[in-house]
Amino acid sequence: MIDDHKNNDKEVDELSGVETTGHEWDGLKELNNPLPRWWLWIFYVTIIWSVWYWVVYPAWPTLGGATQGTGNYTQFNELADSQRDIIARQKVYLDKFETASFDEVLADPALYSFAMAGGASAFKDNCATCHGSGASGSKGYPNLNDDDWIWGGTLPDIQDSIRYGIRANHIDTRISDMPAFGRDELLTGEEIESVVAYVLSLSGGEKPADYEHGATIFQDQCAACHGEDGRGGQELGAPNLADKIWLYGGDEHSVYESVFNARAGVMPSWEGRLDANTIKQLSVYLHQLGGGEVEAEAGQEVDVPVREDPVAVVEEVEDNVSEELRRTTSGE
Numbered sequence: 001m002i003d004d005h006k007n008n009d010k011e012v013d014e015l016s017g018v019e020t021t022g023h024e025w026d027g028l029k030e031l032n033n034p035l036p037r038w039w040l041w042i043f044y045v046t047i048i049w050s051v052w053y054w055v056v057y058p059a060w061p062t063l064g065g066a067t068q069g070t071g072n073y074t075q076f077n078e079l080a081d082s083q084r085d086i087i088a089r090q091k092v093y094l095d096k097f098e099t100a101s102f103d104e105v106l107a108d109p110a111l112y113s114f115a116m117a118g119g120a121s122a123f124k125d126n127c128a129t130c131h132g133s134g135a136s137g138s139k140g141y142p143n144l145n146d147d148d149w150i151w152g153g154t155l156p157d158i159q160d161s162i163r164y165g166i167r168a169n170h171i172d173t174r175i176s177d178m179p180a181f182g183r184d185e186l187l188t189g190e191e192i193e194s195v196v197a198y199v200l201s202l203s204g205g206e207k208p209a210d211y212e213h214g215a216t217i218f219q220d221q222c223a224a225c226h227g228e229d230g231r232g233g234q235e236l237g238a239p240n241l242a243d244k245i246w247l248y249g250g251d252e253h254s255v256y257e258s259v260f261n262a263r264a265g266v267m268p269s270w271e272g273r274l275d276a277n278t279i280k281q282l283s284v285y286l287h288q289l290g291g292g293e294v295e296a297e298a299g300q301e302v303d304v305p306v307r308e309d310p311v312a313v314v315e316e317v318e319d320n321v322s323e324e325l326r327r328t329t330s331g332e
């Protein structure tokens, strides 16, 4: 009886001579063909491979993350590896750059390019908000592209301005406060008008009727900081008033406002926020960009190569860097 039943199940298809599975749909019967051998092997291999994968790689989610895998692989590790690689390649320059003097940096094309590229990118990230992306400044924020420097344009001067800031929250900050001559009633409105007219005449403005009166006030009240000739003083951060470059505007109204209320612009200190190498790179970058001044000691000839076109140098460096990146990513 049992045998009979079994024989009924294992019905053999007449046409193909193959057993059926006993499943039938509207007269169509399913043949019990064996699976192709090649297919079966691939199937077994994938099972074995998946078991291996579970063991070696992070695979199963757990409450605290995922199983770690014995291979110790994570994408974080992979990223850290590639960063280590980049840092190792930078280190070749950084080690030299860190100890090199400014003169050595300017004289060595590789270090110079390294400084310019690093400075340009640090400038975009940290300084462009105030000084403009081309470093050309705006009202109250000095243009760093020209050779008119309020606090000095030698490399060490620029580095100090960046490191310690100006009227900033740093113990060594550059500081100098012009009195608010009007607000604090040091001069009358009429005296301020006279001295303003005198100041404007220094940079080619019309000579006012009360020139002498203005000149006297200037010598008494202003010359200590701005110099007898009005050409300014970098030790005190007092701008040159005899050129046509104005930080706060050179029309009569703006100059009156500068004298009446004083201005006292604030430049943040970057020490502690940027590392020493970045500040050094920025100094070289701005020095080149701004027609930097050369530090001359008495009786000494200074020969510092100031490159013709710093912007072209930066572009060239950026091209080289992308070429380098292309080569490393394509494994050449």
Ligand code: HEC
Pocket (backbone or CB within 6 Å): 123, 126, 127, 128, 129, 130, 131, 140, 141, 142, 144, 148, 149, 150, 151, 152, 158, 161, 162, 166, 237, 264, 265, 266, 267, 268, 270, 282, 286
């Ligand atoms: C919050 C706005 C602000 C930011 C950000 C800023 N600066 Fe300044 N910076 C100023 C102001 C304002 C002055 C002018 C201060 C004064 O009145 O003497 C100045 C002055 C300077 C000077 C001196 C210029 C001279 O003629 O002597 C240098 C150099 C300078 N900045 C570089 C930088 C660099 C490099 C960065 C980025 C790391 C930067 N600044 C970021 C506002 C800023």
Ligand code: HEC
Pocket (backbone or CB within 6 Å): 176, 177, 178, 179, 181, 195, 196, 199, 217, 218, 221, 222, 223, 224, 225, 226, 236, 237, 238, 239, 241, 245, 246, 247, 248, 249, 255, 258, 259, 263, 264, 265, 266
């Ligand atoms: C204690 C030093 C000091 C004295 C004295 C002083 N100044 Fe100034 N003056 C400065 C400093 C520093 C600045 C720059 C302020 C800033 O950068 O925010 C300045 C800025 C100015 C400016 C703005 C320049 C610009 O480029 O926009 C004018 C104008 C000016 N002073 C005129 C005068 C006149 C006129 C007197 C005399 C009545 C005078 N100052 C006295 C230190 C001084």
